[in-house]
Structure formats: structure tokens, C-alpha cells
Amino acid sequence: MSTRRWHDHDWRLIHAEPQAPTLHMALDDLMLDDVSAGRCRPTLRVWEWAGPAVVMGRFQSLRNEVDAEAAARHGIEVVRRISGGGAMFIEPGNTITYSIVAPLTLVDGMSFEQAYAFMDEWVIEALATLGIEAWYQPLNDITSSVGKIAGAAQARRGNAVLHHVTMAYDIDAVRMLEVLRVGREKLSDKGTTSAQKRVDPLRSQTGMSRSAVIQRMIETFRKLHGTLQPDVLSLEEITRAKVLAREKFATPEWTALLP
Amino acid sequence: MHGEYKVPGGKLVVVDFVVIDGRLANMQVSGDFFLEPPSALDTIDRALEGLPVESSDQEFATVVRTALGSTPQLFGITPEAVAVAVRRAIDARNRELDAGGFA
Numbered sequence: 001m002s003t004r005r006w007h008d009h010d011w012r013l014i015h016a017e018p019q020a021p022t023l024h025m026a027l028d029d030l031m032l033d034d035v036s037a038g039r040c041r042p043t044l045r046v047w048e049w050a051g052p053a054v055v056m057g058r059f060q061s062l063r064n065e066v067d068a069e070a071a072a073r074h075g076i077e078v079v080r081r082i083s084g085g086g087a088m089f090i091e092p093g094n095t096i097t098y099s100i101v102a103p104l105t106l107v108d109g110m111s112f113e114q115a116y117a118f119m120d121e122w123v124i125e126a127l128a129t130l131g132i133e134a135w136y137q138p139l140n141d142i143t144s145s146v147g148k149i150a151g152a153a154q155a156r157r158g159n160a161v162l163h164h165v166t167m168a169y170d171i172d173a174v175r176m177l178e179v180l181r182v183g184r185e186k187l188s189d190k191g192t193t194s195a196q197k198r199v200d201p202l203r204s205q206t207g208m209s210r211s212a213v214i215q216r217m218i219e220t221f222r223k224l225h226g227t228l229q230p231d232v233l234s235l236e237e238i239t240r241a242k243v244l245a246r247e248k249f250a251t252p253e254w255t256a257l258l259p
Numbered sequence: 260m261h262g263e264y265k266v267p268g269g270k271l272v273v274v275d276f277v278v279i280d281g282r283l284a285n286m287q288v289s290g291d292f293f294l295e296p297p298s299a300l301d302t303i304d305r306a307l308e309g310l311p312v313e314s315s316d317q318e319f320a321t322v323v324r325t326a327l328g329s330t331p332q333l334f335g336i337t338p339e340a341v342a343v344a345v346r347r348a349i350d351a352r353n354r355e356l357d358a359g360g361f362a
Binding site for chain 2: 085086087113
């Protein structure tokens with residue numbers, strides 16, 4: 001069943017210039033509405049970051065997750081996304097982030113757990129072509145023998161599902177732990193205690209540049225799913241996203257929704 | 260009051276609240292779990308609000324489960340996991356009260 005459902009759609013690829021964290025939050029939000037309403041084709045969007053950010057999950061508490069003072073000291077913007085899951089630490093070039101926005105029919109009949117694994121099958125395949133044996137670790141991680149590679153989150157609205165993923169390319173773990181409060185309770189079942197200086201599974205395992213890894217991922221998506229037409233955001237999309245970024249995602253009311 | 264519980268193989272649930280006149284108040288449930296629709300988080304918070312601090316874990320869990328009903332979907336945690344986090348917060352408070360000689 002796996003590839004046939006993807007072939008039902010004419011996939012659009014968006015890989016724009018670096019954008020502000022709040023604009024990325026807004027683009028996910030409005031594309032979910034647009035795909036749900038049939039105004040926008042199913043899309044794979046690869047993110048480029050204009051600046052460092054902490055991206056919190058929808059249900060996380062700001063003060064429990066983020067050291068706001070440390071974030072401010074390092075010029076790191078703190079934003080909240082529309083999906084659940086955990087906080088991510090982003091610096092331009094340190095991660096590969098992408099969103100898939102699709103009609104719900106893509107994951108029709110699947111459990112939540114199955115839908116996560118299904119929407120990243122192509123990534124597991126892309127990693128395999130790069131020599132990384134990776135697999136899905138329920139609920140929402142892509143992992144490998146050298147450790148966790150990526151974390152996914154989904155949000156559903158209307159007739160559409162958003163599935164977005166952040167993969168660790170070369171993360172400065174020291175900086176990350178300065179701004180993220182990763183409690184002992186959270187790590188209680190992980191079995192990892194060693195203090196790593198870098199979390200760099202993609203860089204160290206492939207020896208390839210970040211852009212080359214992204215290129216391989218795009219090629220793999222296209223090969224497995226039939227189509228992936230490069231496209232650009234329309235002026236109308238950008239304009240709406242900027243308004244949404246300003247009026248929702250940049251506001252303290254949203255960021256501190258759960259103080 | 261603050262309590263946390265990481266579901267083995269699942270997600271983290273965090274509760275923050277105060278106790279007023281022996282009842283839970285200003286409840287905030289948070290964590291890295293998933294919940295559809297997102298507005299169901301308020302349903303969970305409201306369900307726990309006002310419960311007597313002496314309630315059993317079972318009672319906390321049942322109240323959350325009943326309030327959610329069958330439509331909202333909770334992934335990575337369960338009503339029982341929320342109850343464990345609440346219990347841990349209450350136990351930590353009781354230990355502090357004991358240590359302070361107020362109990």
C-alpha cells in the first residue's frame with residue numbers, strides 16, 4: 001500500500017530562501033488550512049532558517065522548557081509551533097527541517113503510530129542510500145545505531161495532516177543544553193547519560209554537506225512518489241503568512257500560551 | 260506545585276498547580292505529548308481543577324478520561340500518566356510540609 005497513496009497526489013516542492021522562525025510557523029499553519037480546503041496542492045517544504053530559534057511543542061510550558069535568559073543572551077528566538085512534541089534547538093545549518101502537508105486520505109485507516117512511520121518511509125530510504133541504516137522508533141523518532149537522527153510531529157486540522165520533522169545535521173549540544181531545560185525525568189527511560197559536545201549523526205555518518213543530503217532526500221522523494229514539482233510561494237501565500245506570523249506566532253500570548 | 264512523569268516509551272507529562280482550601284487550582288498540564296484537537300488540553304485542565312487533594316490516583320485518571328470522552332485523542336501519555344504526575348506533585352508537597360513541621 002505504501003507508495004500507491006503517495007502517487008495519488010501531484011506533489012509540490014517548496015525550498016525557499018532562509019525565513020524567520022515565526023514565518024515558518026505561519027507557513028505550516030496556513031498550508032494546513034489551504035491543503036484542507038483544496039486551495040493548495042500537497043506539499044513538501046524544506047526549511048531554511050534565517051536565525052537561531054527554539055521551537056517549542058504546542059503543549060509545552062515555556063518556563064519548564066526554555067531558559068529564556070540564556071536564549072536572549074545568545075539572540076535565540078523562542079517560538080511555539082502548532083503541533084505537539086518536544087522543543088527543538090535550531091541554528092542555521094545545524095538541522096534539516098521539512099514539512100509535509102497532505103490530505104488526510106494519505107494516512108486513512110492508519111493508527112497514529114503507523115501514520116508517523118508511513119510519512120517518513122521515504123526518509124528512511126534516502127538515509128539508506130547515504131549508508132545510514134535508520135529505522136522508526138515509535139512514537140515519533142527516526143533513529144540509528146549511532147543514536148537519534150530526527151524527531152517528527154503531526155497536527156491534523158479539517159481534511160489535512162501536517163507532518164514535520166527536524167533532523168540533526170550538526171548540533172552544538174553544549175549551546176542546546178544552555179537554552180533547553182532537559183529534565184532528568186524526561187531522560188529517565190532513554191539510558192543515555194554521556195554528555196556529548198555535538199549531535200551530528202548526519203554530518204558524521206555521511207561526510208556530506210547539508211545541502212547534498214537535502215538534495216538526496218528530494219531525489220528519493222521524487223523517485224518513490226512519482227512527482228515533486230519545484231515551485232515557489234505565491235505572493236499571496238507570503239503576504240498571508242507574514243500577517244499570521246505577526247498577529248499570532250510573534251505574540252507573547254501565543255508563545256507563552258502555556259507559561 | 261510541580262510534578263512530572265515520563266511514560267516509558269512514551270512522552271512526558273508535567274503538571275503545575277496550587278492547592279487552595281485542599282483543592283487543586285490553577286492547573287496547567289503540559290508536556291511533549293500529542294493531543295487532537297489541541298483545545299482538549301483545556302478540557303483536561305478544567306477536569307482536574309477543584310478536585311480534593313486527597314483524591315486517589317484512580318479518581319484523577321477517571322476524571323480526565325471521562326472529561327475527554329471518546330473524541331479527543333491523546334498520544335504518548337494516558338489519563339493514568341496525568342494522574343501519576345499529579346500524585347508526584349502532591350507527594351512532593353507533603354514531604355515539604357513534613358520537613359517544615361507544618362503537617
